[in-house]
Amino acid sequence: MRQSSATEHSGRDTLRVLLIDGGAGDDALIDAATGCFASISSIRTAGRPAETLRIEGHDIVVLGRGVRSDDGRGRTLQPQSTLERLLVHLKASDPHLPVILLTSDEQAAERAYRHGLDGFSRPDDARALAAVIGASLARARRALVDELARRRSAESSIRRSEERARLLVTLLDAARGLDRPEDIAIASMRILREALSADRCVYSDVDPDGSHFTFSAVATAPGVPAIEGRFPIPPGSDGPLVRNLPIVIHDADSESVDDRLRAVLRAIGAKALIITPLLKGGRLYATAGVHMTVPRQWTEDEVELVDTVGERLWEAMELARLSRALRESERDFRGLFELSTVGVAQSDPATGRFLRANQRFCEITGYSEAEVCRLTFDDITHPDDREANRAAIEAVLRGDADRWDIEKRYIRRDGSTVWVHVSGKLMLDEAGLTA
Secondary structure, three states, X not given: OOHHHHHHHHOOXXXXXXXXXXXXXXXXXXXXXXXXXXXXXXXXOOOOOHHHOXXXXXXXXXXXXXXXXXXXXXXXXXXXXXXXXXXXXXXXXXXXXXXXXXXXXXXXXXXXXXXXXXXXXXXXXXXXXXXXXXXHHHHHHHHHHHHHHHHHHHHHHHHHHHHHHHHHHHHHHHHHOOXXXXXXXXXXXXXXXXXXXXXXXXXXXXXXXXXXXXEEEEEEOOOOOOOOOEEEOOOOOHHXXXXXXXXXXXXXXXXXXXXXHHHHHHHHOOOEEEEEEEEEOOEEEEEEXXXXXXXXXXXXXXXXXXXXXXXXXXXXXXXXXXXXXXXXXXXXXXXXXXXXXXXXXXXXXXXXXXXXXXXXHHHHHOOOHHHHOOOEHHHHEOHHHHHXXXXXXXXXXXXXXXXXXXXXXXXXXXXOEEEEEEEEOXXXXXXXXXX
C-alpha cells in the first residue's frame, strides 16, 4: 500500500499495525504490502488470556502465522475457541478496528468472519494483503463516519428534546400564573414565536360548523403587522386538519397551493406557515399557527414543536376554563347556600363531621360555622334520637333509600333542645362516589 493510501485510510503518513503472534516473514510481508510505511508493534499471546491484550493506539490488527497449531505443518488453526476468544476481545475493545488474519485456510477464515474478522490473506501474497488492508481500512473509516454521524444525530435529537422540554416548562410556568384562557393563549403564542424566531404566531378559534376561523391570540415580531378578524377555511384545507394532520407551506409562491388558500395567505401576509389542528371528540375546535412573511424551509422538529405546543396550550386552556367554571359554580352554590331561608349543612356521611353550614343552620343550633365544623351528627343530636338518625343515614349509604327524612331534636349550644325536620341525600361525583 502506498503512502497516499496509508494517509487516506488512517489519516496519518504512517500506518500503525499491531501484529499478534507473527510468524517468520510476517513483518516483511506487512512492509511489502504497505510500501514500508507501516509502524509495526508485535506482541505474543504465549497462552495469555485474550482479555489481557491491549490494542489501543493502532490503526489495524494483523493476526500472524503464529495464530496456528504447532503440528509442524503450519496449515491448521489453533483450536477454534482460542481464535474466537481473541476476535471477540478485539472487537469488544474497539468494534471499528480492522482485524486481518494471515491464513491459507479459507474455511477457517469463513468461520472467523462470524466472530468479527474483517478480512484474510495468504501469508505469502503481499499484493493480496495490501488489497485486504486497504478495503478493511476503508470499511472501518466509513463505519466510523456513520457512527459519528449517528452520534451527532442522537446528540442533536437530545438537544432538541431538551430545548422542547425547556420551552414546555416555560409555557407551563406562564400558564400557571394566568386565570383566563385567552391570556394563556396570548402568552403561549409569544413564547412560541420567540422560540422559533417567527414573524407571527396565532391561535384561532374555529366556528362550530368548521367553515371559518377567528384569530383570538396573536403574537408578532417587531415591524410585522398584527392581524385580526374572521376568515373562511378554504375548501380542502380542513381535510388534513380534521385528520389531525398539520398544514405546512414552505414557499407559497413556488409550491402548488389552492387559489382559495393562496387568497387567505395574501390576506394575512404569509409566504410560509405551519397550521396545526386542535381536535376534541373528533371535531376541529381551534388551530395554532406560525407565519412567515418570507419563504422558510420548516424542519420536522419545528412542525412537531408547533404541534406539541398546540396540544399543551389546549390542555392549559381547558384547565383554566374548568377552574373558572368551578369557581363560578362554587360562588353560585355558596350564594344559594347562604341565602336559603332554611338551615343547610354539608357533612361527611361516613364520619358525621360537618363540612359547612349556612347562617340559618347556625341560628338554629346556636353555634358559629367554625364551631359547627368541629362537631358531628351525634354531637348535636339528642341522645334519644341518635339511633334512629344513624339508621336513616345508613339506609341511604347502603343504597336502600335515596334520601333520609327524620324528625329529631338538636341540642343547642346553650343546652336547650329544638325540634327539627331533617332531609338529606348523598352528593355523588361523576364516578358515582360520595363527594
